[in-house]
Amino acid sequence: MSVAPSPDLPGLDAGPRFFHDTWVIARRGLKHMKRQPEALADATIQPIMFVLLFAYVFGGAIQVPNPDGSPPDPNAYHEFLMGGIFAQTMAFGVFGVAMALASDRKNGAVDRFRSLPIAKGSVLAGHAFANLLKGLLPIVLMSIAGLIVGWRTHNSVPEVLAAYGLMILFTFAMIWIGILLGSVLATPEAVQGVAFVAIFPLTFVASTFVPTNTLPGVLRTIAEWNPISALAGSLRELFGNPGAAPFADSPWPLHHPIAYVLLWIAGITIVCAPLAVSAYQNSIAD
Amino acid sequence: MNAPSTNAIEATGLIKRFGTKTALNGVDFAVPAGTVTAVLGPNGAGKTTAVRILTTLTKPDGGRARVAGFDIATDAVKVRRSLGLAAQDATVDALLTGRENLVMIGELHHLGRKAAKKRADQLLSDFSLTDSADRLASDYSGGMRRRLDLAATLVARPPVLFLDEPTTGLDPRARNELWEVLDGLVGRGTTLMLTTQYLEEAERLADDIVVIDHGRIIAQGDSRELKRKVGGDQLQLVVRDPARLDHAVAILQRGSGSEPQVDVQARTATVPTSAGVAALAAVSVALADAGIEVDDLGMRQPTLDEVFLTLTGAPATEEPTEDTAKPLQKAAR
Numbered sequence: 001m002s003v004a005p006s007p008d009l010p011g012l013d014a015g016p017r018f019f020h021d022t023w024v025i026a027r028r029g030l031k032h033m034k035r036q037p038e039a040l041a042d043a044t045i046q047p048i049m050f051v052l053l054f055a056y057v058f059g060g061a062i063q064v065p066n067p068d069g070s071p072p073d074p075n076a077y078h079e080f081l082m083g084g085i086f087a088q089t090m091a092f093g094v095f096g097v098a099m100a101l102a103s104d105r106k107n108g109a110v111d112r113f114r115s116l117p118i119a120k121g122s123v124l125a126g127h128a129f130a131n132l133l134k135g136l137l138p139i140v141l142m143s144i145a146g147l148i149v150g151w152r153t154h155n156s157v158p159e160v161l162a163a164y165g166l167m168i169l170f171t172f173a174m175i176w177i178g179i180l181l182g183s184v185l186a187t188p189e190a191v192q193g194v195a196f197v198a199i200f201p202l203t204f205v206a207s208t209f210v211p212t213n214t215l216p217g218v219l220r221t222i223a224e225w226n227p228i229s230a231l232a233g234s235l236r237e238l239f240g241n242p243g244a245a246p247f248a249d250s251p252w253p254l255h256h257p258i259a260y261v262l263l264w265i266a267g268i269t270i271v272c273a274p275l276a277v278s279a280y281q282n283s284i285a286d
Numbered sequence: 287m288n289a290p291s292t293n294a295i296e297a298t299g300l301i302k303r304f305g306t307k308t309a310l311n312g313v314d315f316a317v318p319a320g321t322v323t324a325v326l327g328p329n330g331a332g333k334t335t336a337v338r339i340l341t342t343l344t345k346p347d348g349g350r351a352r353v354a355g356f357d358i359a360t361d362a363v364k365v366r367r368s369l370g371l372a373a374q375d376a377t378v379d380a381l382l383t384g385r386e387n388l389v390m391i392g393e394l395h396h397l398g399r400k401a402a403k404k405r406a407d408q409l410l411s412d413f414s415l416t417d418s419a420d421r422l423a424s425d426y427s428g429g430m431r432r433r434l435d436l437a438a439t440l441v442a443r444p445p446v447l448f449l450d451e452p453t454t455g456l457d458p459r460a461r462n463e464l465w466e467v468l469d470g471l472v473g474r475g476t477t478l479m480l481t482t483q484y485l486e487e488a489e490r491l492a493d494d495i496v497v498i499d500h501g502r503i504i505a506q507g508d509s510r511e512l513k514r515k516v517g518g519d520q521l522q523l524v525v526r527d528p529a530r531l532d533h534a535v536a537i538l539q540r541g542s543g544s545e546p547q548v549d550v551q552a553r554t555a556t557v558p559t560s561a562g563v564a565a566l567a568a569v570s571v572a573l574a575d576a577g578i579e580v581d582d583l584g585m586r587q588p589t590l591d592e593v594f595l596t597l598t599g600a601p602a603t604e605e606p607t608e609d610t611a612k613p614l615q616k617a618a619r
Contacts, residue, residue: 017396024393032381035422108377112438115341115371116394117363 018119025113025126026133029100033134039099043138047089048145054081054209055149062210064243075150076242082146083235083243084208087228089138090167091203093174094181097131098191101182101280110284124280128175135171139164154240163238166261170231173265176272183279207232211243212254224251227264233257294319294354294446294477295340301348302335302501309335311501312349317494319445322468322478324492326485328594332501333481334374337450340479341371354446367395370439374450378434380424384415387423387438395442402441409437413467429460436467447471449480453487465490486587489513497597504597513588515596521565522556522586526579531555534578541569553581 033040054062055078064076104110104127113123153160185191205215205222207229215223223229234257236244246254253260295317302310310332317323325333338344340353342362351358354368379387385406392402410419413433418426423434432452439447452468453461468491472478482488488495489509497505497512505512513519521542525534531548535555538546542565546557559565566585573580588596 020396021394024390028379028382028386028390031386035381107380108373108375109379111343111373112371112377113394114343115366115369116391117366117396118394 018122018125021118021122022125022129025123026129029127029130030133032100033096033130039096040134040137042092042095043089043134044141046092047085047138047142050085050088051081051142051145051149054085058209064211065213073242078150079152079239079241080211080236080243081149081209082142082151083232083239083241084206086139086142086167086235087170087206087232088203088208089142090135090170090231091174091199091228092195093131093135093171094178094199095191095195096134097127097175097178098182098185099188100127100131101179102185102188102191105182105283106187114284121277124179124277128172128179131175131178132168132171135168139167151241155238159238159240163235166231166234166238166258169265170261173268173272176269176276179276180272180279183276183283202226203228207243213247213250225253227261229253230257230261230264234261292319293317293352294321295323295351295479297336297340297349297351299349300336300339300346300351302332302339302344302346308501310339310346313498313501313503315496315503315506317477317479319477320472320475321493322472322480322491323494323496324488325479325481325496325498326483326488326593327481327498328483331498333498334450335501336498337371337448337479337481341369341448342366343371367442368444368446370442370444370447372432372435372439372447372449372452374454378423378426378431378438381422383420383422384410384426384430384434385419387434388441391438391441397442405441409440413437427460429456429463432456432460432464433467436464440471444476446477447479449478451481451483454483461487485593489587497593499594499598512593519559519562519585520556520588521559521569522554522582522584523569523573523580524582525553525555526581528553530578533576534573534580537572537576537578538569541565541572556586559585 037044059077059081062077064073064080101124104123110123153163181191181194185194205219206212206226207223212220212223212229230253233244233246233254236242237257244257293316295315297316298314300310300313301308313332313336315323325336327333335344339346340351340358342358342365345359353365356364356368358365378384379390382390388406388409389399389402392405393399395402397405407416407419410416413436415430415434415437418430423431426434436449436452439449449468453464456464465487468478468480472491478491480487480491492509494506494508495512496503505515507515521538523534523538525531528550531550531553535546535548538555538557542557542559542561544557544559546555548555561568562585566583570583573583
């Protein structure tokens with residue numbers, strides 16, 4: 001027989017191979033991010049810009065009311081703000097992975113990977129892992145920016161760590177939505193379009209920048225049930241920042257933001273993960 | 287496990303439909319190990335679909351195929367271990383350097399990081415890319431990208447190589463360089479299947495040529511057989527003075543023994559010939575003796591259009607329309 005298949009290479013069983021291949025593809029994703037600073041803007045410049053903009057430009061006009069009716073603390077807004085911008089930035093985590101996947105599909109990289117003997121699922125896992133690591137970047141940068149504008153945490157270390165853990169969990173859930181979008185939409189440009197008309201407004205109709213009780217009618221209801229409000233509220237509660245305490249007439253999610261956001265994280269992961277994987281499989285089938 | 291086979295690629299009855307369009311309509315071929323087969327056809331003929339099926343990227347709707355002895359349907363991973371694929375639009379990673387591209391592919395072939403680096407260095411040097419190894423592939427020229435793409439397919443030393451239109455979009459110099467690289471590979475025993483729109487390329491590189499149109503094989507054979515079918519080389523002249531065209535045509539007819547095709551507007555006459563350069567020399571001498579000035583005189587290859595005209599009675603058409611695809615689909619039932 002003149003055609004010899006290349007010998008199976010030693011030392012890598014299916015399991016280790018999956019982690020190895022995932023890491024190789026994740027490393028590629030991280031290099032891509034490093035070399036496209038403009039694509040990193042949503043995780044670097046943008047959140048810092050929002051912190052400065054709202055702290056110094058709009059912040060003076062926004063007051064954080066106290067549920068007990070005591071007069072609002074004029075300096076509370078800088079602390080209130082951070083939970084909201086953290087939450088908004090975690091929600092934007094959808095787009096990194098969606099853009100990366102859409103461009104891989106568009107420029108043939110997915111085909112190249114598929115013609116290689118790599119472990120099943122490692123392309124998606126690699127993208128997901130790279131974007132989870134990418135998610136740490138804005139968390140660190142914004143924490144620093146927050147400290148500079150006067151944000152402080154007032155609770156125990158475990159509570160503060162829990163807040164950071166919650167952000168990472170939320171990012172994980174967002175990645176599944178990102179994979180779904182990146183598989184369904186044909187081009188990176190389409191992903192950007194969806195970002196602008198869907199996710200961007202959703203992060204504003206929430207308790208991100210203003211307390212929900214200042215919003216009119218329907219918007220108020222949307223904001224109260226918006227998981228981004230719940231994440232912002234959870235972070236405020238765990239950091240011990242103002243604006244966490246609900247009003248008596250607030251609906252259940254505002255009274256139990258941590259439970260509510262955990263439900264969303266679980267729900268998104270349970271619903272979107274299988275959908276995302278099958279959408280990805282379909283997108284590359286022919 | 288697998289019966290020894292001297293065919294590196296075997297396909298029988300491959301069928302693939304996209305919606306109402308039939309991209310492949312029962313395609314059979316065999317590529318003996320260590321040989322080069324060119325799949326020749328216009329855009330939309332089904333060339334890329336055939337390559338995608340054989341490289342496990344697309345599942346066929348019918349038919350079977352084996353690559354390097356492994357069934358594409360049941361042994362996809364082993365097939366992938368045995369093949370290198372260079373897709374139509376060189377899919378090198380533009381945001382990685384040339385070296386990083388090759389190391390990544392090596393790691394995904396599970397060579398181990400050290401061996402992958404060593405292999406990358408070797409390939410970079412083989413493909414004259416050492417000097418640009420640490421530049422981003424986005425800065426590479428078209429020819430360099432193709433070379434890098436080809437190097438990437440060779441990382442795991444695959445016995446079977448698929449190249450989808452390897453020279454489309456390259457300038458003539460880059461194309462010649464790539465051809466020389468491919469000669470070297472084939473010299474080392476790699477089985478090669480490439481697709482092309484150029485008869486010249488197929489003839490230059492391939493032992494066997496498969497002509498494909500609307501998802502069907504319309505001719506198959508080595509280039510000599512194929513050329514006999516389509517009339518082979520042609521002798522073409524362009525006269526300076528239109529008034530002397532008739533005289534020149536008479537000389538051409540005498541020199542070749544067949545009736546030339548004449549284009550008065552272009553002052554051009556073309557005739558098929560089997561005598562090659564000898565006929566060219568004879569005609570050249572006769573024209574000089576008759577004192578006929580020519581702007582151009584030479585051998586030319588039939589174009590893909592002329593090949594298709596001869597084989598199908600219709601010129602090569604791109605992307606079959608719904609109307610032309612439907613009858614084919616019915617025929618497939």
